[in-house]
Amino acid sequence: MTRNMTITEVRLTPILVADPPLLNTQGVHQPYTPRLIVEVVTADGISGFGETYGDGKYLELARPFADRLVGRQVTDLNGLFTVADEVAVDAARVDNQVDVGGLRGVQTADKLRLSVVSAFEVACLDALGKALGLPVHALLGGKVRDAVEYSAYLFYKWADHPGGVACEKDDWGAAVDPAGVVEQARRFTERYGFTSFKLKGGVFPPDEEIAAVRALAEAFPGHPLRLDPNGAWSVETSLKVADALSDVLEYLEDPALGTAAMADVSLRTDVPLATNMCVTTFAEIKEAFARDAVQVVLSDHHYWGGLRNTQQLAAVCRTFGVGVSMHSNTHLGISLAAMTHVASTVPDLHHACDSHYPWQSEDVLTRRLAFEGGKVAVSDAPGLGVEVDRARLEFLHRRWLDDDGSLRDRDDAAAMRVADPGWVAPAVPRW
Ligand code: GKR
Ligand code: MG
Numbered sequence: 001m002t003r004n005m006t007i008t009e010v011r012l013t014p015i016l017v018a019d020p021p022l023l024n025t026q027g028v029h030q031p032y033t034p035r036l037i038v039e040v041v042t043a044d045g046i047s048g049f050g051e052t053y054g055d056g057k058y059l060e061l062a063r064p065f066a067d068r069l070v071g072r073q074v075t076d077l078n079g080l081f082t083v084a085d086e087v088a089v090d091a092a093r094v095d096n097q098v099d100v101g102g103l104r105g106v107q108t109a110d111k112l113r114l115s116v117v118s119a120f121e122v123a124c125l126d127a128l129g130k131a132l133g134l135p136v137h138a139l140l141g142g143k144v145r146d147a148v149e150y151s152a153y154l155f156y157k158w159a160d161h162p163g164g165v166a167c168e169k170d171d172w173g174a175a176v177d178p179a180g181v182v183e184q185a186r187r188f189t190e191r192y193g194f195t196s197f198k199l200k201g202g203v204f205p206p207d208e209e210i211a212a213v214r215a216l217a218e219a220f221p222g223h224p225l226r227l228d229p230n231g232a233w234s235v236e237t238s239l240k241v242a243d244a245l246s247d248v249l250e251y252l253e254d255p256a257l258g259t260a261a262m263a264d265v266s267l268r269t270d271v272p273l274a275t276n277m278c279v280t281t282f283a284e285i286k287e288a289f290a291r292d293a294v295q296v297v298l299s300d301h302h303y304w305g306g307l308r309n310t311q312q313l314a315a316v317c318r319t320f321g322v323g324v325s326m327h328s329n330t331h332l333g334i335s336l337a338a339m340t341h342v343a344s345t346v347p348d349l350h351h352a353c354d355s356h357y358p359w360q361s362e363d364v365l366t367r368r369l370a371f372e373g374g375k376v377a378v379s380d381a382p383g384l385g386v387e388v389d390r391a392r393l394e395f396l397h398r399r400w401l402d403d404d405g406s407l408r409d410r411d412d413a414a415a416m417r418v419a420d421p422g423w424v425a426p427a428v429p430r431w
Contacts, residue, residue, distance in 0.1 A: 003131050004043035005074045007124075010066035011039040014054045015396035016407055017362045018168035019330055022155040024103060025202030025232040026425045027416030031167035032407045033330045034400065036062060037364060037393060038119040040127050042074055048127025049388055050119035051334040052302050054400075055409045057093040061116045064088075074124040074131070077308065084113040103230040105277040105284075114281075114305035121306030122338045122384070129383035136341040136384055140307055143344035147375035151196040151226070151352040152188035153328065153359070154181055154216075156203045162419035168361060177208070178215035185216055188358065192371035195223055196250070196352040202229030206237055206431050210244045217248040224250035224352065231257030231277055234429035235264045242269040250351065251296050251325075257428045259284070263293035272296055274351075276327035280304075282313070289320045296351060298327035302335070307342040314346045326353035330410075333357070333365040336376065337384040340369070344378040364393045 016032035023029075034054030041047050052058060068083045089109035125136045137143040159174040161167055175184040181199060188194050197216055201209040206229075213227050225245075231254045233241065238255035242265065245252075251272040256265055259278045266273050274296035279288045280303055288294055297317050301310045317324045326343060336357045343353055352374065366389040369376055379385025400408065413425040 005128065005131055006043045007040050007069050007072050007074060008043050009041040010069050011041070012059070012062050012066055013037040013039070013393055013397050014059055014400045014408075015364070015393065016399045016403060017330070017332060017360060017396060020170040020172060020359055021158040021161045021415075022200070022359065023157055023203045024155075024200055024412060025230050025430060026103060027412035027414070027423065028158070028162070028419070029330070029412060030407055030410065030415040031161045031165055032399065032403075033410055034408055035330070035332060036119060037334065037388075038062065038066075038123045040069065040074060040120065040123045042127055042131065044131065046127050046130050048074065048123040048125065048130065048383060049334050049386070050122035050126065050338070051332055052115055052119035053329070057090070057112060057409075058116055060090065060093075061087050061112060062119070065116055065120065069120065074127045077121055077124060077306075080117050080120055080124070081305070084117045087113060087116075089113065103277070105280040108281070111281060111303055114309070115303045118302045118304070118306040121308070122301070122334070125307065126383040133382050135378075135380050135382060136307070136338070137344050137378060140311060140342060140345045143378050144347055145344050145378065147377045148340045148343040149196070149352040149375050150194065150355045150371060151198045151224070152185055152192070152194035152374075153354050153356055154184050154188070154197055154199045155359075156181070156200065157184075162415070165418075170359075170361060178212040181212040182215050182219045185220065192358060192374060194352075194371070194374040196225075196374070197223060198226040198228060198253070198354060200230075201227045202232030202430065206233060206241050210241055213245050213248065226250050226253055226274070228253035230254055231428055232426070232430040234431065235261050237429065237431050238265045239268055242271040246271050253298070254278070259288045259291060259293045262288070263291035266291075266293050266295070272323070274298055274323075274325060276300060282316075285316060289322060294322065296323040296325050298325045298354070300327040300329070301338060301342055302329070307338060310342045311345060314348070318348050323351060324349055325351035328354040328356050330356045330360065332360060333363045333369050333386055334384065334388070336369050337379065337386045340376045340378055341384065362392075362396065364388050364396065
């Protein structure tokens with residue numbers, strides 16, 4: 001049978017999804033977070049879906065990108081990068097050195113483009129897989145494991161969003177001290193079976209975060225533990241924390257900001273350092289690896305430019321004896337499916353991947369993905385193996401349409417100012 005895999009239509013649906021009041025060094029998550037759902041439709045009427053950041057700067061790129069895709073083939077994955085090169089980035093969007101909302105390092109035009117490419121690449125792979133009757137992992141060369149392990153992503157959090165705003169209420173309660181963090185971890189294990197834990201730090205003075213990790217180590221002896229302050233500490237503070245937790249940490253993630261500072265820390269500690277902030281593009285790899293600044297790179301298909309680039313990153317890491325793990329930002333089930341497919345194909349994945357998914361009570365899927373024993377089973381169904389609930393998608397899009405604009409760009413510092421009007425995102429190093 002001849003298939004027509006020409007892209008005849010591309011639909012972009014920006015949405016707002018409920019997000020709990022999770023704390024990080026920049027502030028607190030807003031009650032709703034923007035995401036963009038990308039749908040490519042082929043001449044045969046097959047739809048493929050992808051998901052990425054939904055802030056204005058991504059939408060501005062996604063629209064001209066989508067227009068250029070019509071008439072191309074879903075098989076032309078390399079061509080997506082050519083299309084990306086043609087899409088201009090507003091210079092004003094990339095002058096900030098640290099991406100406040102994403103906490104993921106220096107923001108460049110290329111990085112913005114790649115974050116958009118990733119959603120289209122995933123959508124094309126989903127459509128291609130459905131057309132061929134093959135799962136996405138098969139299009140990537142085939143899975144080497146049947147399930148992908150994820151870590152419990154622990155956050156300091158408040159019970160409610162500040163300011164009494166009307167929004168979805170979560171049932172996790174507050175976690176602002178070691179006991180609260182341990183209780184949150186317990187609930188993660190009970191609900192999802194996670195056995196490895198990551199605490200988002202950079203929120204409280206380092207001694208308090210050391211105490212929280214110590215409490216986790218006591219409550220879950222022998223389990224892999226990570227702490228990630230998103231570059232909030234000086235080199236000296238990073239070394240102090242590394243020293244205090246050296247016997248319990250699997251790795252310390254971005255204790256200090258940038259390759260130079262990470263290299264300084266790395267030189268003076270045996271605790272492995274991981275990053276999703278100083279190695280976020282291929283161009284940043286050479287210096288970081290040459291200086292032995294990091295021992296683990298957290299891939300993220302959203303900002304590395306898709307699933308195949310993630311495989312390439314893993315190959316480079318393997319070549320240099322650097323480990324691979326996976327970073328996550330707020331995301332829904334389409335992205336979790338994509339993360340799981342690509343992670344299933346990476347041979348040397350020895351760390352549990354991060355996922356914010358348990359924090360999202362809303363989704364655009366008819367059936368949410370499940371964690372069992374801390375793992376997501378790798379689907380063998382065609383494409384990503386997920387089905388989009390169009391009514392849910394429309395509902396979440398309606399919320400985006402109805403928003404007065406205040407939530408369409410993620411801004412954790414603005415959310416924090418509701419509780420603390422004088423708050424400005426702290427300069428780094430904070431401690
Ligand atoms: O969602 O608050 C958050 C995280 O801090 C996120 O923005 C980071 O990008 O989770 C991420 C990380 O590992 O750095
Ligand atoms: Mg991180």
